[in-house]
Each structure stands twice: as C-alpha cells, then as structure tokens.
Amino acid sequence: MPRHRIVIVGGGAGGLELATRLGDSLGKRGHAEITLVDKNRTHVWKPKLHEIASGSMDMSAHEVDYLAQAHWHHFRFRVGEMTGLDRARREVRVAAYHDSEGREVTPDRSFGYDTLVLALGSHSNDFGTPGVSEHALKLESKADARRFNERMVNACIRAHAQAEPLRPEQLHVAIIGAGATGVELAAELHRTTREVVAYGLDRVDAEKDIQVCLIEAADRVLPALPPRMSQATEVLLRKLGVVVHTAARVAEVQSGGVRLADGRVLPAELVVWAAGVKAADFLKEIAGLESNRSNQLVVQPTLQATRDENVFVIGDCAACAWPEANGGKGGFVPPRAQAAHQQASHVAAQIQRRMAGKPLKPYRYRDFGSLVSLGEFSTVGNMMGGLIGGSLMIEGAFARLMYVSLYKMHELALHGFFKVALDTLARLITRRTEPHVKLH
Known part of the structure; x- marks a missing residue:
C-alpha cells in the first residue's frame, strides 16, 4: 500500500515545525512521506529579522539548513517557489530554482499530494503608495x-x-x-x-x-x-x-x-x-479556493480550506475565524508567530486523525498576549486570555525573559532540549570574542 503523501509548502515558523513534528512521528515510522517545499534553502525565525537588519544578531548562528533538518527529522526538502495548484490532480507546481549566477539547479516540477498544507506566510502591503x-x-x-x-x-x-x-x-x-x-x-x-x-x-x-x-x-x-x-x-x-x-x-x-x-x-x-x-498575490483565489481581500485563504474551524478538505492552511496566509476576538464580537486570528506555532501543533494531530479515519477537531486560538522588544533598553508586553483570564501589562526584565522564551519554544520544537542547550551555551561563549554588532 502506498504511503500517504503530505506536502507542506512554506518553511516558516509553522511550516518547518509541522514538517519536523510529522517527520518525527509519521516519517520515522514509515507511515507517511512528508515533503517540505520552500524557495529558500535555510530558515530564520521571521520575528528576528529586525535584529539581523540592525546588526544585533549574526544570522549565521541562527539559520536552520532545511536539508540537514530534513535528514535529522525524517522528511524530504525540495527547493523551489510554488507557482500553481492543480486540485483535480492533487499536484503542486514549483518553479525552476536558479543559483546566484542564474544557472538552473532544478527544473520546473510538480509534487503530488494526498494532504497539502499551505504555510506561505505574508508580505508587507504598501497599499500602492508611490515610490x-x-x-x-x-x-x-x-x-x-x-x-x-x-x-x-x-x-x-x-x-x-x-x-x-x-x-x-x-x-x-x-x-x-x-x-x-x-x-x-x-x-x-x-x-x-x-x-x-x-x-x-x-x-x-x-x-x-x-x-x-x-x-x-x-x-x-x-x-x-x-x-x-x-x-x-x-x-x-x-x-x-x-x-x-x-x-x-x-x-x-x-x-x-x-x-x-x-x-x-x-x-x-x-x-x-x-x-x-497581506498574503502572496498568487494565492488570491488560487485553483478556486476561497480568499479574502488580503489574499489569505479562508479556512474552516479545522484549518481545512473551505472548498477542499485535502488542503490545510496555517500561519499568516490563513484567514481563520476567532470568535472571542474584540470582546466576543469576533474577528480573525492575528498574523503572529504564536498562532503559527499553535496551528502547526494542531494540524500535526489532525493529519494523524485524518489518516486514521477519525473526525477532525476544531482549532481554537489561545491568545497569550503580545511582547515587544526595545532591544537591551527594555521589553514591554501584555499577558492575556489563556494565561490569566484578563489583561496584565508587563515590562522590564520579566517581559524580556518572556520574549526570549518565545524564540526558545520555536527552537525546542525544531531541535529538542539537548541541542538547544548546547547552541545557547555556544552563542554565549562566542559573543564574548566577537563584536556585539555586525560590521559587514
């Protein structure tokens, strides 16, 4: 009997965590064939981009190589940018990949799936502003x-x-x-x-x-x-x-x-x-799937696309209803790393239930608040809903600790405790011998 084919498009926080979880559970046992597709060859946690831009973080110390992660966690990685979707044939189309000198590395190709997960993230929306x-x-x-x-x-x-x-x-x-x-x-x-x-x-x-x-x-x-x-x-x-x-x-x-x-x-x-x-422009009504004005794909409570039960959508590109938002007036799950993390965990469990022929459970977003880092100067935030049943503003050292823990949770989901502990120790040591700001 052929193995269940799971294709995940997008190696951001949600997509890579999902591929890792499924690889460790289904791929390791040979129960499914998991393929992660991304146009890049390495992963960096998106909330860290401002630190790379300012020079306060050396990107090379925090990059995750997709090929290595796939090898260690029993899934496959294929490089390329998604360009289309054929729902009738259950195929994802991926563009050719070229190196920095313009030479073709991989051709245009398609990947067949039984379950597809779109985790393509989001982009800035300039609203057509000139210049x-x-x-x-x-x-x-x-x-x-x-x-x-x-x-x-x-x-x-x-x-x-x-x-x-x-x-x-x-x-x-x-x-x-x-x-x-x-x-x-x-x-x-x-x-x-x-x-x-x-x-x-x-x-x-x-x-x-x-x-x-x-x-x-x-x-x-x-x-x-x-x-x-x-x-x-x-x-x-x-x-x-x-x-x-x-x-x-x-x-x-x-x-x-x-x-x-x-x-x-x-x-x-x-x-x-x-x-x-906004989500990528090519997602707007792709292959007849329902989308909103921000190009996000509208999903059911189970995180399946409204018009195709074989397609799950997670992260910033998903328009997921949040009934508890705005004091019970309703809204949508915000595009945050914590939402992608929760959705990856939920979909990992639902795919296993789907393969076992069991009914799927609805996803419920738990808002643990928001944290904003002001560098080494301070950190401010608020803890809400899922933690204390209300809203509590926090600031200073405790808020900074909470902010750092969010990234550590992402690292733990990808690498486990032992590797994260060693990597953290190594960074503390090398930081004493290097400039505290990137100069090139």
Whole structure:
C-alpha cells in the first residue's frame, strides 16, 4: 500500500515545525512521506529579522539548513517557489530554482499530494503608495535584513570618510509603520548605530548626526495592541531619542526621504516600509479556493480550506475565524508567530486523525498576549486570555525573559532540549570574542 503523501509548502515558523513534528512521528515510522517545499534553502525565525537588519544578531548562528533538518527529522526538502495548484490532480507546481549566477539547479516540477498544507506566510502591503518599490526597503526575508544592515553600516562609513558636511537626509532612517516590527527595529537601531560609530568612526557624532524616525498612520504606536502598552512604548522610544510621528499618513516615498499627506517632507537616507500585511498575490483565489481581500485563504474551524478538505492552511496566509476576538464580537486570528506555532501543533494531530479515519477537531486560538522588544533598553508586553483570564501589562526584565522564551519554544520544537542547550551555551561563549554588532 502506498504511503500517504503530505506536502507542506512554506518553511516558516509553522511550516518547518509541522514538517519536523510529522517527520518525527509519521516519517520515522514509515507511515507517511512528508515533503517540505520552500524557495529558500535555510530558515530564520521571521520575528528576528529586525535584529539581523540592525546588526544585533549574526544570522549565521541562527539559520536552520532545511536539508540537514530534513535528514535529522525524517522528511524530504525540495527547493523551489510554488507557482500553481492543480486540485483535480492533487499536484503542486514549483518553479525552476536558479543559483546566484542564474544557472538552473532544478527544473520546473510538480509534487503530488494526498494532504497539502499551505504555510506561505505574508508580505508587507504598501497599499500602492508611490515610490515604495523604488526607494524603500522591506523586512520580508533574511536577504532584505542583510541588505538593510549593509546599507546602514556603509552609510556610517561613508559619512565618516567624506570631507563635506552631511546632507540633510544623511544618517537619517525613516521607518514607516509602528507595529511590532517598526518599533523593535527603531529601538535596536538606537543602540547598534552607536556601536558601529564607536568602532573608530569618530567623525560621526551619534547623538547629533544619527536620527531614527518612526511614522504611523494611526493615532498611536502599536495600534493593534492595548493603549496602555502603546503609551508605555512611546515614552520609552522618545527616551531613546526616536522621533515619533503618529496620525501621519505617507503620501510618497522619495529618493531622499518621505513626503506626508499634510505636505511635510521628512529627510531620510534609508527608508523602511514596515506597514500592512497581506498574503502572496498568487494565492488570491488560487485553483478556486476561497480568499479574502488580503489574499489569505479562508479556512474552516479545522484549518481545512473551505472548498477542499485535502488542503490545510496555517500561519499568516490563513484567514481563520476567532470568535472571542474584540470582546466576543469576533474577528480573525492575528498574523503572529504564536498562532503559527499553535496551528502547526494542531494540524500535526489532525493529519494523524485524518489518516486514521477519525473526525477532525476544531482549532481554537489561545491568545497569550503580545511582547515587544526595545532591544537591551527594555521589553514591554501584555499577558492575556489563556494565561490569566484578563489583561496584565508587563515590562522590564520579566517581559524580556518572556520574549526570549518565545524564540526558545520555536527552537525546542525544531531541535529538542539537548541541542538547544548546547547552541545557547555556544552563542554565549562566542559573543564574548566577537563584536556585539555586525560590521559587514
């Protein structure tokens, strides 16, 4: 009897955790054939991208090689970007993969499935704002984060080396969007830009020359989180010297800055777009599956697509109802790492039930709150619902510990306790012998 074929498309937090769980349970015993497909060859936890961009984290110490993970955990990895879906034939189409010199490594191909899991994540939504694609950087991938870090370090070196006075926009960074990514990047940049300058770039005055500006269209930072948390975060950001503009809608991103709807121009050498979230454009009504305005695929309570029980959808690309949201008024599960982690665990169990011919159980999102890191300066957050039955704002060392534990939970799901303990110890040792900010 042929083995059940499970194909998971997307190796983000949810997809990679799911492949690892299924590999350890079904793949190891030969009960199923699990294949993970992703356009990249290594995985980095997406909430860490702002640390890579600012230079406070060395990406090489935190990357997970898909091929190695697949070998250790009894699933297969195939590189390539999904381009289409044939539901009638139960096949996923994947584009050819090319190396950095443009040579073809793998051809166009298709992978057959009995159960398909789409875990394709999300991208920034620029809402058609003029100039974003030409002049702004985004933090959607490790390549984006690396590119920003390189430009930031080069900007500091250039300013130190030039004989003429600084231009108005020089060494100014404008971050559009004061959600968690924008706020965390702004806080990290305050520290890392000063550390870069401290490595011998003495002609740059960090306090006078470097400016980080945070722009938000809503009337407060972190608009999706409780007002008390927003207020505390803004106070801390202003203490750091971050210039905060709220109720400020961006009309255009220019080569030397950002033009607001009220006519003001904020000069900036580096502009980062961190506002808005949507799923990949090609997912919109792909193969007749139901989608919403953000290109997310609408799912049943079991996380199966509404129009195909053979397709599960998890993570940011899933439009999953959350009846308890907004005080019981209802809403959708937010695009957070904790949701992807929970959904991966749920779907792993449901696929096993499905293979055994048992009825599937509905998924219920448990909101454990939100945490926002302000670098080494502070961490703020709120613990809600699933933990205390209410809402409690936390700040400082305890909040920082909770924030670090989220990443450790992800690592534990991928590697187990022993390897995580050794890796953590190794990072603590090497951190004493290396610069505390990435300089190249």
